[in-house]
Amino acid sequence: xxxxxxxxxxxxxxxxxxxxxxxxxxxxxxxxxxxxxxxxxxxxxxxxxxxxxxxxxxxxxxxxxxxxxxxxxxxxxxxxxxxxxxxxxxxxxxxxxxxxxxxxxxxxxxxxxxxxxxxxxxxxxxxxxxxxxxxxxxxxxxx
Numbered sequence: 001x002x003x004x005x006x007x008x009x010x011x012x013x014x015x016x017x018x019x020x021x022x023x024x025x026x027x028x029x030x031x032x033x034x035x036x037x038x039x040x041x042x043x044x045x046x047x048x049x050x051x052x053x054x055x056x057x058x059x060x061x062x063x064x065x066x067x068x069x070x071x072x073x074x075x076x077x078x079x080x081x082x083x084x085x086x087x088x089x090x091x092x093x094x095x096x097x098x099x100x101x102x103x104x105x106x107x108x109x110x111x112x113x114x115x116x117x118x119x120x121x122x123x124x125x126x127x128x129x130x131x132x133x134x135x136x137x138x139x140x141x142x143x
Contacts, residue, residue, distance in 0.1 A: 014022065043050040 043053065
């Protein structure tokens with residue numbers, strides 16, 4: 001499945017989808033501004049209810065700060081557990097992997113020096129000997 005090609009940007013540099021998002025954000029911002037203005041006018045006209053709304057708002061904010069405090073404590077505990085995991089479980093695995101890679105590297109070098117190089121040299125000597133024999137066979141008449 002291929003995605004449809006993106007619409008080219010308009011003269012403002014925005015695609016139609018981005019322009020739609022900007023319009024929705026502007027409408028939402030104007031709606032919030034209108035709500036705040038209406039709420040201020042209502043509170044100025046009704047001071048007794050404003051005191052009640054203020055008290056409820058203070059209670060909601062204190063409960064919210066308690067929830068944020070608990071979330072912060074949970075976050076700190078989780079961070080401590082992650083640090084412990086990295087220090088005591090992941091680091092030994094990485095050390096073991098590094099040791100294994102070094103062993104493989106040493107084995108590769110050993111095999112290269114003691115097995116591959118002699119075989120390659122032997123093959124080159126055999127190829128040279130074959131060419132030498134072919135060269136000699138040019139001088140020997142055939143029957």
